Amino acid sequence: MTATTAAPRAATPVPTRNQPSARLRAWATRAPLLPALIFMIAVTQLPFVATLVISFFDWNALYPKARRFTGFGNYQQVLSDADLRHSVWTTILLTAAVVLASLVLGLGLALLLDRKFRGRGVVRTLLIAPFLVVPVAAALLWKHVLYNPEYGLLNGLLHYVGGPQPDWISNTPLLAVEASLVWQWTPFMMLILLAGLQSRDSQQMEAARVDGASDWQIFRHLTLPHLRRYLELGGLLGSIYIVQNFDAVFTITSGGLGTANLPYTVYQSFYQAHENGLASAAGVLVVIGSIVIATFALRVVSSLFREEVGRA
Amino acid sequence: MSATTATPVRRKGFGLGLLAWLAGIVFFLPIAWMTLTSFHSESDAATNPPSFAAPLTLDGYRDFFGSGGGASPWPSLINSTVASLTSTLLVLVLALPAAYALSIRPVKKWTDVLFFFLSTKMLPVVAGLLPIYLFAKNTGMLDNIWLLVILYTSMNLPIAVWMMQSFLAEVPVAVIEAARVDGAKLPTILARVVAPIALPGIAATALICFIFSWNELLFARVLSGVVAETAPVFLTGFITSQGLFLAKVCAASLVISLPVLAAGFAAQDKLVQGLSLGAVK
Numbered sequence: 265m266t267a268t269t270a271a272p273r274a275a276t277p278v279p280t281r282n283q284p285s286a287r288l289r290a291w292a293t294r295a296p297l298l299p300a301l302i303f304m305i306a307v308t309q310l311p312f313v314a315t316l317v318i319s320f321f322d323w324n325a326l327y328p329k330a331r332r333f334t335g336f337g338n339y340q341q342v343l344s345d346a347d348l349r350h351s352v353w354t355t356i357l358l359t360a361a362v363v364l365a366s367l368v369l370g371l372g373l374a375l376l377l378d379r380k381f382r383g384r385g386v387v388r389t390l391l392i393a394p395f396l397v398v399p400v401a402a403a404l405l406w407k408h409v410l411y412n413p414e415y416g417l418l419n420g421l422l423h424y425v426g427g428p429q430p431d432w433i434s435n436t437p438l439l440a441v442e443a444s445l446v447w448q449w450t451p452f453m454m455l456i457l458l459a460g461l462q463s464r465d466s467q468q469m470e471a472a473r474v475d476g477a478s479d480w481q482i483f484r485h486l487t488l489p490h491l492r493r494y495l496e497l498g499g500l501l502g503s504i505y506i507v508q509n510f511d512a513v514f515t516i517t518s519g520g521l522g523t524a525n526l527p528y529t530v531y532q533s534f535y536q537a538h539e540n541g542l543a544s545a546a547g548v549l550v551v552i553g554s555i556v557i558a559t560f561a562l563r564v565v566s567s568l569f570r571e572e573v574g575r576a
Numbered sequence: 577m578s579a580t581t582a583t584p585v586r587r588k589g590f591g592l593g594l595l596a597w598l599a600g601i602v603f604f605l606p607i608a609w610m611t612l613t614s615f616h617s618e619s620d621a622a623t624n625p626p627s628f629a630a631p632l633t634l635d636g637y638r639d640f641f642g643s644g645g646g647a648s649p650w651p652s653l654i655n656s657t658v659a660s661l662t663s664t665l666l667v668l669v670l671a672l673p674a675a676y677a678l679s680i681r682p683v684k685k686w687t688d689v690l691f692f693f694l695s696t697k698m699l700p701v702v703a704g705l706l707p708i709y710l711f712a713k714n715t716g717m718l719d720n721i722w723l724l725v726i727l728y729t730s731m732n733l734p735i736a737v738w739m740m741q742s743f744l745a746e747v748p749v750a751v752i753e754a755a756r757v758d759g760a761k762l763p764t765i766l767a768r769v770v771a772p773i774a775l776p777g778i779a780a781t782a783l784i785c786f787i788f789s790w791n792e793l794l795f796a797r798v799l800s801g802v803v804a805e806t807a808p809v810f811l812t813g814f815i816t817s818q819g820l821f822l823a824k825v826c827a828a829s830l831v832i833s834l835p836v837l838a839a840g841f842a843a844q845d846k847l848v849q850g851l852s853l854g855a856v857k
Contacts, residue, residue: 294683296673300733301689303670307730308696311704311711318706373599381593389841390600393607396840398791400811401829405610408817408825415822417609420626429624447606455848497852508700510794511808515815527794530702534709535798543706551703558698562691569687 312551319544326538338545348529348546355507355525355553358438362445363502367495369446370453377454378461395451403515406444407433411516437521441512449506453498460494461487493564500561507554526550614826621822636823640831649828652810655721659806660789660835663728667736667785668778670729675740680747680770690741693734701731701794712799719801727795732785739784739850743777744770780846783839790836807832 322334342348377388394402410417413431422429433440464487472482510527517523519532526546534543612628613621614637620630642648678686708727709718717723747770755765796806811832814825840847 290684293677293681295677297677297683297689300670300674300693300737304693304696304730304733307726308699308704311707312699314707314710315703373596376592376596376599379589379592379596381589381596383593383597387596387600389844390604392840392844392847393837394603396787396833396837397607398808398811398829398833398836400791400793400808401833404811404814404825404829405606408814408822409610409613410606415622415624415626417606417626420624423625447603450603452851456852459848459852501852504698508702510701514793514797515812518815527700527702530705531794531798534706540706540710547700547702547706550700554698554700558695561698562695565694566687566691 315544315547318540319548321541323541324538325534325540334541338541339549342542342545342549347524350522351524351526351529352549354438354523355527355550358442358445358509358513358523358525359503359506361442362449362506363499365442365446366449366453366502367499369450370498371457371491371495373450373454374457374461377458391454392451394447395449397448399448399511400515402448403444403512406440406447407516411440433517434521437517437523441516441523444516445506445509445512449502453502456498456501457491457494460491464490493568496564497561497568500557500564503557504554504561507550507557526553610826611830613822614830616823618820618823621826622820636827637831639824640827647810647813649807649810649831652805652807653832655800655804656790656807656832657835659721659724659728660786663725663732663789664782664785666725666729667732668782670733671736671740671781672778674737675744678737678741679744680749680752690738693737696730697734705794705798708795709798718799719804721800721804723799724792724796724804724806727799728789728792731792732788735788735850736781736785739781739846740774740778742849743774743781746777747773777846780843781850783843784847784850787836787839787843790839 319338320333320335321331322337323331373391377384377391397405408416411432413419413429413434416432418432419429469482469486472486477485508527509525510531513519513523513525513528514531519528524532527550530543530546530550533539533546609626615632615634616627616630617633617635620627621636623630639646640649642650677683678690683689712718712720712723751769752765755769760768791808792806793808793812796804796809797812800806800809811828814821814828843850
């Protein structure tokens with residue numbers, strides 16, 4: 265979005281003398297929007313309302329006749345179930361670890377890529393590639409090709425230096441899932457932060473340098489404050505995607521060894537245990553968690569957006 | 577940055593350039609190794625220490641495409657192609673007019689509408705999964721690729737609306753006005769004035785929607801069976817170890833990732849804008 269043209273044109277003043285025609289015109293302006301709007305409401309909002317309703321029922325799909333209203337019973341059960349509480353904890357741990365690690369790595373890589381050097385384009389392409397592997401394929405790659413204790417690449421490389429031969433997934437299951445996700449999400453953070461770095465005010469940086477500011481001072485007092493909102497944006501969008509992660513958990517550990525996060529638990533409780541009511545209650549809890557993150561995310565996006573529109 | 581021309585700084589620049597190359601190689605290593613392994617025989621693929629210089633063969637690929645008597649990946653590849661292309665097309669059909677009504681001829685409170693689209697993207701997939709499953713079961717839509725098409729469309733529509741809104745907003749209003757004064761009708765203006773400026777952005781949007789649809793697993797896993805199985809669901813067949821099968825897994829992962837890698841590199845410049853839902857240029 266270029267700063268100069270981002271703002272849509274102000275709506276043409278609608279003549280107020282002729283009421284019916286004005287209304288007609290307003291609808292003509294709205295008409296192109298309606299199919300997309302109606303489609304989104306029907307496909308995303310209605311199912312959520314249904315989830316909300318089902319979450320108040322005791323309903324096992326194998327015994328449909330026994331369906332009855334239980335109020336907050338499912339929520340009580342979900343919140344008091346040790347496995348489910350554990351999966352809430354796993355979700356938080358997984359999301360926080362992956363987002364923080366990939367943000368830090370992404371920042372380092374973005375700073376390296378922000379300078380001119382030979383082959384910068386090639387390095388950029390190499391770094392983006394992990395993000396462009398199909399998530400299931402990436403998880404399979406880590407599970408079988410890298411982590412395998414007998415012939416995986418990690419232990420193969422350790423073999424050369426006479427290191428130990430650990431069984432990565434059994435020893436550190438959650439870390440194994442996290443490492444594969446960090447590998448996939450670091451490029452995402454890098455791209456967002458690189459865009460942030462490249463939108464810095466070069467004259468201001470130049471002036472600081474002329475005034476004798478060191479690289480660290482420039483980074484600390486100019487770059488980092490400027491990057492703050494890009495870091496927030498990367499962190500929040502990353503959280504929204506990773507809170508929902510299913511592919512890596514499903515593929516690498518199949519939710520075993522204490523790695524089941526909430527999306528996996530929801531999947532399992534209705535797909536395998538057929539507990540519709542419980543699954544819905546857990547789903548609603550995921551939504552509440554996401555809403556908290558999303559509120560912050562929307563605020564950041566809207567402040568970036570307002571700034572761009574405001575500059576027009 | 578003019579400071580990089582000074583000699584001590586240049587030496588530091590060289591060191592940092594080297595570090596960047598090193599980082600790039602480390603991040604790419606798993607993919608490079610996957611590619612090499614896919615061209616090894618199964619017995620060479622599963623050695624410790626790894627056999628880097630083992631002879632190359634296409635057996636892994638032959639095995640993946642069904643020569644070994646396993647299930648053929650073609651139905652799932654075709655399903656994924658149909659689902660991804662059709663939903664992307666549907667997204668464009670719905671998003672283009674919407675973006676037009678949010679940029680070129682904006683409705684009142686257009687920012688609110690824009691943020692409504694964004695907020696739907698923040699609703700987790702699991703929030704509606706069960707009712708969608710029950711609905712599909714009761715209407716006989718289970719294991720039907722068109723159900724996935726509809727869901728993928730809803731998954732990508734907010735991203736597309738945001739991206740296209742920003743691309744259409746780049747069309748200068750003066751040019752549109754000039755064309756209107758010259759007596760051009762709306763279709764002509766759209767085809768001759770708006771399209772040439774917005775087309776690269778629309779193409780990038782389409783590529784990003786394609787990537788997300790192609791990658792999707794949870795919906796496909798829950799809602800498809802034998803008939804509508806997509807490529808990622810096919811890949812889940814490799815989750816449990818099946819003896820010596822590394823070369824085959826690598827070949828499968830690589831073949832199924834190839835469309836995404838191609839689309840991603842084609843859309844490289846706009847990738848970050850799409851991923852950040854248009855918040856970052």
